[in-house]
Amino acid sequence: MACAEPFAYVTNQDGQSVSVIDLAGREDTQTIAVGAAPAGVAASRDGRRAFISDPKTHKIYRIDQRTQRIDAQRDVGKGPLGIALSPDGTRVYAADWFDDCLFVLDADSLDIVARIPVGKAPSGVAVSPDGKRVFVADRDDDRVSVIDTRNNAVIGRALTGQRPFGLGVDPSGERLYVANVASNDVSVIATDTLQTLATVPVGSTPYGVAIAPQGKQVYVSNQHANSVSIIDAQSLTVTAEVETGEFPEGIVVAPSGDEVYVASWFSNELLVLDSRDLSLIRRIATGEGPRAFGIFVAGGG
16 A cells, blocks of 8 residues: 655755655655765655665665654665665665676665676666566666566566666556667567567657556656657657756656656756646755656655
């Protein structure tokens, strides 16, 4: 069950902090000092915890959402970046940008359960809805590594566009959407065959991917275009591209599907957008340099 009060946990890489934003009240309610350059974030579906990656301190931090304080931390590799949780919240998956591997951690103890070699400069991480597969964007290899969570081993690889970064799996678990920052497109990959179904052109330097709860729309943040694109999942075409704040990065769809939340790195704000047409509902100030790379809202997509 998701947390009754929806909060966003926005990592501020330049501000060495996490902004805790009350999405119902539309305000920044608290700032938590975290590490030296917090970037990745994974909020648990039940609203109990948020996990933060910091490639500069080489640590994973855990925030207790009831107290809004860090209650645990662990040294992990050389530079953890992308981070995701298993659907049941028992496993943390963290991609190490500098060590070319995926770490698997126990969510309760933060003990390292496994270290899995993947491709070069792994960035985004996504988990299938059934928890059986983990997908890792190997940015400098132009591919995605696929991991079987039962034995923590790579079982396949899928080719992508140039420099894959953000990832998203649709609610059915049948499609993987990959934002390719250097080829300005999104690869749509069948998760069973790992074949590319389509390549969808979007704005300049696509970074993050968010998927509506029913899987009918896909939202992509375009860094250099200062925009968000909407992809219709049936036709696999872009139906809209709307300007946002400067250098949009982290992007999540609300559990209800009504709103889209976008962190704008250079304008230091979280944008609340209407999911239907991306019209602006509210701008909420954050700390310096918000990245929010990952699922930063409990139950978000």
